[in-house]
Amino acid sequence: MNSIGAAIFLLAILLFSTFLNWYVFQAVKTVGQSLESQKAQNLIQLAYWLVFGGISVWYIWTFVKISITGEFSFSTQTMFNVFLTVVVTQLVCIVFLFAEDLVRNMQALIAYFWNNSSGFLLPPRKIWVSVLAFVISAIPFFGFVYGMAFGKHNFKVHKETIYFEDLPEAFDGFTITQISDIHVGSFKEPDHVQKGIDLAIAQKSDLFVFTGDLVNHKADEIEPFIDQFAMIKAPYGQFSIIGNHDYGDYIAWPSKEAKEENFRKFKKQHEKLGYRLLLDENIRIEKDGQFIQLLGVENWGVGFGARGNLDKALKETSTNDFKILLSHDPSHWDAEVKNNPNPIHLTLSGHTHGMQFGIETPIIRWSPVQYRYPNWAGLAMENNRFLYVNRGFGFHAFSGRVGIWPEITVIELRKKR
Structure with a gap:
């Protein structure tokens, strides 16, 4: 892969990872709202971005090393394990969030055109949908953990x-x-x-x-x-x-x-x-x-x-x-x-x-x-x-x-x- 191709690939990985992190964050934020303490909500959100933002930086750094050496070492293999586990888990979570977004947008459209709403307002996310998304996405997460340990x-x-x-x-x-x-x-x-x-x-x-x-x-x-x-x-x-x-x-x-x-x-x-x-x-x-x-x-x-x-x-x-x-x-x-x-x-x-x-x-x-x-x-x-x-x-x-x-x-x- 030439330098331009490598740069495009790394940018694509960064954008893809950022998108996944942002979308799942919507569920984190929704569940966090059930906490009475604003400080606790802020700490959870900060911890989320520190962890997953740090993982994204790790992805990019490791892919840079792979593009230079072309070799999968133990450390690069570890990164790839985390990359696949996190990406698949996030994608499963996003399926539920996206389905809810479709429903929310339909509700907003109906309210806007048929109920003469004063503006296009999305209904708030439901906590139970975000919790369900986390529970279901835990299945592939633990599946990958099993696959790496025993599978x-x-x-x-x-x-x-x-x-x-x-x-x-x-x-x-x-x-x-x-x-x-x-x-x-x-x-x-x-x-x-x-x-x-x-x-x-x-x-x-x-x-x-x-x-x-x-x-x-x-x-x-x-x-x-x-x-x-x-x-x-x-x-x-x-x-x-x-x-x-x-x-x-x-x-x-x-x-x-x-x-x-x-x-x-x-x-x-x-x-x-x-x-x-x-x-x-x-x-x-x-x-x-x-x-x-x-x-x-x-x-x-x-x-x-x-x-x-x-x-x-x-x-x-x-x-x-x-x-x-x-x-x-x-x-x-x-x-x-x-x-x-x-x-x-x-x-x-x-x-x-x-x-x-x-x-x-x-x-x-x-x-x-x-x-x-x-x-x-x-x-x-x-x-x-x-x-x-x-x-x-x-x-x-x-x-x-x-x-x-x-x-x-x-x-x-x-x-x-």
């Missing part, structure tokens, strides 16, 4: 059975465990990581795959956790690909050579983990004299770099081969995979994290990320070709998960009879 380690196993007419007989019942988006630089507690690793091991799948974003920025981030993730083994091997964060594109490097050296080191880390890194290539998985093709491409995503070469990964494969593709970004499936003349039966992706925030129930399934990615979590199918999007093992920027829990995926391949 990010609330690992869930998602199982899918997918049927294919042309699956080789030997692979009927073959299982694949997938994890994605570890973002290991965000983890601080090895015990929390081990909880997810133990779940992955417990699935006892035939094949293990990792679909990118091992680190946040630097290859060194995985060093303290190599022995733990190397514990994941599968009879038919462990395979991995590269995600957009793995290239080190999002921080400032002292030189081009330093960035290149980091990437070379990153690729060697996969060897230490015992993962075969697939770089626009394919490999045969053989069983009982039959085989399937496992393909892996470098990151290819709309807006996140199109490094991967699918044609190269498909080289020497036949249209009759059963193929599984590892591609980090699900937008690749829409752009190049699902209508490819050399059919790919199943694509395994990650990248979205489900935005680490949303609602998933049997009735409601929603996350803000759906406005960017039509396929943001779970299974999708088109033209009898399947895509599975893993919700991610770790977290990034916001160090928590609310409603969209970290995932270990188990895919079972079955032959349709």
